[in-house]
Structures are given as structure tokens and as C-alpha cells.
Amino acid sequence: MYQSKIIGLGKYVPEQVVTNEDLCQLMDTTDEWIQERTGIKERRHIKKGDGNSTAIMGLKAAKQAIERADIDKDDIELIVFATLSPDYYFPGCGVQIQEKLGIKTCPALDVRNQCSGFVYGLSVADQFIKTGMYKNVLVIGSENHSGGLDMTTRSRHVSVIFGDGAGAAILTRSDDDSGILSSHLHSQGEYIDELSLRGPSTEKWVPEIIAENPQEDIPYYPKMNGQLVFKNAVVRFSEVIQEGLDFNALKKEDIDMFIPHQANLRISQFIQKKLGLEDSQVHNNIQKFGNTTAASIPIALTEAWEEGKIKKGDLVVLAAFGSGFTWGSVIIRW
Structure with missing residues (x-):
């Protein structure tokens, strides 16, 4: 392998x-x-x-x-x-x-x-x-x-x-010995509708949606149950990070840089506190870029690397949570 x-x-x-x-x-x-x-x-x-x-x-x-x-x-x-x-x-x-x-x-x-x-x-x-x-x-x-x-x-x-x-x-x-040590992926489909965009799709195209729905509830725009997403995110983030650390016989103290998906600064801060990490060990940029979904981790990872926050031998942890619900982590020895 x-x-x-x-x-x-x-x-x-x-x-x-x-x-x-x-x-x-x-x-x-x-x-x-x-x-x-x-x-x-x-x-x-x-x-x-x-x-x-x-x-x-x-x-x-x-x-x-x-x-x-x-x-x-x-x-x-x-x-x-x-x-x-x-x-x-x-x-x-x-x-x-x-x-x-x-x-x-x-x-x-x-x-x-x-x-x-x-x-x-x-x-x-x-x-x-x-x-x-x-x-x-x-x-x-x-x-x-x-x-x-x-x-x-x-x-x-x-x-x-x-x-x-x-x-x-x-x-x-x-x-x-450098590189991706492991990745850990999960999903929980029972929460499909809590963060979703149902149409247009082959189930229902735009003309049908417009005809059947009042303007106050337009299903071709994203919808989100923010409180439920937040509550699940803080739990799943913690679990999947710990899963990755345990798999590689590592501890929270071994983390040099944590790059979370930029969903909400409050979520990132909660996880940072739970992991016991200093501000210098976490890279957040949601303040200036917002949530860029699939782009958020690679943008933040690139930015952290450009700023010299990641060096050879560092243990870098990536973690994300979002619609589906889906979540995952990647443990990297840089």
C-alpha cells in the first residue's frame, strides 16, 4: 500500500x-x-x-x-x-x-x-x-x-x-512517512431536509414549483434548520476528530494545526475550546470569506500554508460537517 x-x-x-x-x-x-x-x-x-x-x-x-x-x-x-x-x-x-x-x-x-x-x-x-x-x-x-x-x-x-x-x-x-494518515467519513440521511435545496430537480422543475408554492415559501432556494445543524455539528466534529486521532494512536495535544470547515465561527470556537487548542493552532477565515462549502477547507488550508502556519512534520487535522448530514475528518502528517 x-x-x-x-x-x-x-x-x-x-x-x-x-x-x-x-x-x-x-x-x-x-x-x-x-x-x-x-x-x-x-x-x-x-x-x-x-x-x-x-x-x-x-x-x-x-x-x-x-x-x-x-x-x-x-x-x-x-x-x-x-x-x-x-x-x-x-x-x-x-x-x-x-x-x-x-x-x-x-x-x-x-x-x-x-x-x-x-x-x-x-x-x-x-x-x-x-x-x-x-x-x-x-x-x-x-x-x-x-x-x-x-x-x-x-x-x-x-x-x-x-x-x-x-x-x-x-x-x-x-x-x-509524511502524508495522509487516515480519513474518516460518515452520513446520517434522516436529516436530509434540515439543510437542503429540493428543487429544481427531475422530481419537480421550476414552472411546477412556481405554480404550486406561494412566494413566501420558495423551495428552489436553500433552507436550513440552523439550530439543529449547529447542535449536530459540534457533536459530530468532536467525534470524527477523536476517531481519527484514536485510529492513529494520537492525542489532542499532538495537533499542530486544525483546519475546520468554515461553517460558523461559533462552531469552530467551540471545537477549538474542546480540543484545548490555542488560536495559533486553528485557522479560521470565515470572517472575510463566509461559508464557501466544498471550497472552505482547501481555501483555508492554502491560506494557512501560505502564511507559514504549517511546516514539515506537523500534524494537520481537517474536519467538516454539513448537509446530508455528512461529516468527516482527515489526519495528515505534513
Whole structure:
């Protein structure tokens, strides 16, 4: 069995900054209300005409990761693309990336696990490398939330949270003890409807939805039971991190850097306190980027690495929780 390691990281966020004050012009909310509940001060949104999309942002992050990995694009043997906001209903963004990079017949697949998407994607890449099937794998998380949010008061508890952006990682076979030690994945489908977007879908397209539902309850916008999500997140985060540590005979004190999915600053702070970590051992950026779902961990991981917070030999823990409910962790020896 081989071991995989990350050799290149990249990120991209749109230039347009949307502050809490900007949102106050669109809905009945306040900067204080948003910060108190989420910790978010601003987020990035795609601006009409700036040329960005889910795939294009993913491409920009991927190119940076490829350059930093010091490999040729043709060395990539598999693309794994995590998103809940693809450019097309089908095909997926993975093949768009393959085409835009100019890679002839590289296999590509999409992961639809929302906030846990990048963790699931890393797990898929890790297994392909461990079994020897592929050597170099590109994993991308990218989201265009702003194109599908209800920017009115009725959806303020959801729409203020999300931002756009992309992150990417190149994984390859490790020739030493560094790399992904283990990944741990879970789901609990009984909570499907607590954080979801039910349509449009093959079950019901937009004209039917509009005809059958009053404007006060539009099911083609995201909906979220915030309190239930929060309560489950703090429990599952803790459990899956401990699961990863126990699997590798490690302790909380061994963690050098914790990169949580940027769902809510209050969740991250709760888990940080439970793990007994200092501020310097946790990287949060939800304050300036919002929740970028599948992109949040790769953006934060890239940012932490760029700032010199992660060095060779460090124990890095990634963890995510989100819609499904799904959750997972990845334990890495850098």
C-alpha cells in the first residue's frame, strides 16, 4: 500500500467584496446580528461579467496548485471535483476542468457532499493512490453560491452566510512517512431536509414549483434548520476528530494545526475550546470569506500554508460537517 501526500495547494476568490453593510441594503438585518450568529464580516461574490463560474474558479485554483506542485498538467491522472453548485445540471465540473486544462483522456468525477465535499474528495484521491491505481490526483472544491441565494429578508438566516470561491490540492505518492494518515467519513440521511435545496430537480422543475408554492415559501432556494445543524455539528466534529486521532494512536495535544470547515465561527470556537487548542493552532477565515462549502477547507488550508502556519512534520487535522448530514475528518502528517 502506498501513502499519499499533498504537494501543491491553490486558491481563488472573486474580487467583489460584499460586506454585512451591503446586505443591510437588501434585507432587514444588521452587521451586529450577522457577526453575533456567524462571525462573518464580509464574503466574496462573483460579479456579473467578471468571467467567473464554479468551474472557472476551480480552474484558477487548480493552475496555482499545479504550479506549486512543480508537475506538468499531463502528469495528472485523475480529477476529483467537489461542489454543490455546478455550472451545468450535467455534465459535472470535473470534465470541464479536464477540458480547460487540455488533458486528453484523464478520468474525472464529481463529489456531491456539500460542506464535506473536499474531505470526501481527499478520501477518494487517497484511496486511488494507496491502491496504486493513480500517482497524481487533482482535488478541487469550488462554489458559486451567490448565483442561487434569495437576497431578501425571508432568507436572511441562510443568505448572509455563504460566499464564492475555490481551492485545490495536488496529491501524489509519498516516499517517506509524511502524508495522509487516515480519513474518516460518515452520513446520517434522516436529516436530509434540515439543510437542503429540493428543487429544481427531475422530481419537480421550476414552472411546477412556481405554480404550486406561494412566494413566501420558495423551495428552489436553500433552507436550513440552523439550530439543529449547529447542535449536530459540534457533536459530530468532536467525534470524527477523536476517531481519527484514536485510529492513529494520537492525542489532542499532538495537533499542530486544525483546519475546520468554515461553517460558523461559533462552531469552530467551540471545537477549538474542546480540543484545548490555542488560536495559533486553528485557522479560521470565515470572517472575510463566509461559508464557501466544498471550497472552505482547501481555501483555508492554502491560506494557512501560505502564511507559514504549517511546516514539515506537523500534524494537520481537517474536519467538516454539513448537509446530508455528512461529516468527516482527515489526519495528515505534513
